[in-house]
Amino acid sequence: MSPLEQLRLTLTEANLARHWGDEPSRVLDVAGGNGMAAVRLAMRGHEVTVLDPAGAMLSTAIEVADAYGVTEQLHVVQAGALDAPEVFGGHEFDLVLCHNLLHYAGSAEERALVLQAIMTPLRPGGLLSVLGPNEDFDPLRAAVRDRSPELALAELDAVASEWRVPCAVGEIVAALVGLGVDEVVRYGVRCVSDLVSEEEAEDPAFLADLERLELALSGHMPHLLTARFYHLIARR
Structure with a gap:
């Protein structure tokens, strides 16, 4: 996992910590893939279930959990x-994660159905965490990091494709x-990090x-x- 991907997980967890206590909780990671986010939570004593349609990804999640000694705390469902x-049905989770999933849905209606479905097992008072790529960032990254005003202009006019479906945060x-839900709070993740090169991010200091800096910017x-x-x- 690249330093920037690790940073994304760290910042997401820091945002959650503003609303979520340290007591052991039941967590559902929807489309949790290779289980890296789930394993990090399991290492903190939480019981985490990874839900994903891809069997190969779930196998990787099990391997990662075994490598970090948290197989007892991590469950997978295909x-x-x-x-x-x-x-x-009949289960209640304290926290449901829906990270990097909704922008793959084909329409606003489909996204609403996904949200409704994953909130069903969330207990009253529980937290739903939704994270996704911010379309408004792409022109900035193209102009600053990639040094390509032409690409930035193209990003402004980008159209939907198989892997890119416009998904406004307001929606x-x-x-x-x-x-x-009782309240919705918005944070930013990687406010400026994607404007630096991968090589710079490799430097630990x-x-x-x-x-x-990112922790300071995320709520401002x-x-x-x-x-x-x-x-x-x-919060439900």
């Missing part, structure tokens, strides 16, 4: 996000409000300074609006 109500917030306007990832935390 199913899609929309299957959550059926799979976890997600509206969907969550429609589902009856520089990365440590960058992490301190206007930086949270232009961060590489939006991070929404909602």
Whole structure:
């Protein structure tokens, strides 16, 4: 995992810590993939279930959990996000993670259905964490990091594709409000980190300074609006 990917996990966890206590909790990681985020939480004493339709990814998650000695705290279920109500009927989770998933949905309606499904096993008072790429960041990265004004202009006019579906943060917030959450708080993740090169991020001293800066920026306007990832935390 690259330093910037590790930084994303660290910053996401720091945002959650502002709303979530240290007591052992039941966590559902929707589309948790290789389990890296889940294993980090399991190492802190939480019981984590990874839900993902890809069997190969879940096998990797099990291997990672074994490598870090948390196989007892990590469970895997092969199913899609929309299957959550059926799979976890009668279960109650304290925290549900939906990270880097919604932008793969084909429409606003489909995203709303996913949110509704994954909130079903979330207990009253529990937290939903939604993280995804911020479309508003792409032109900035193209111009500053890639030194390509031409690419930045192209990003402004980018159209939907198989892997890129425009997903406005306001749409997600509206969907969550429609589902009856008590509050939605927005943070930014990697507000400035993606404007530096991967080589610079390899320097441990520089990365440590960058992490301190990111922690300071994540909850501050206007930086949270232009961060590489939006991070929404909602309480049911």
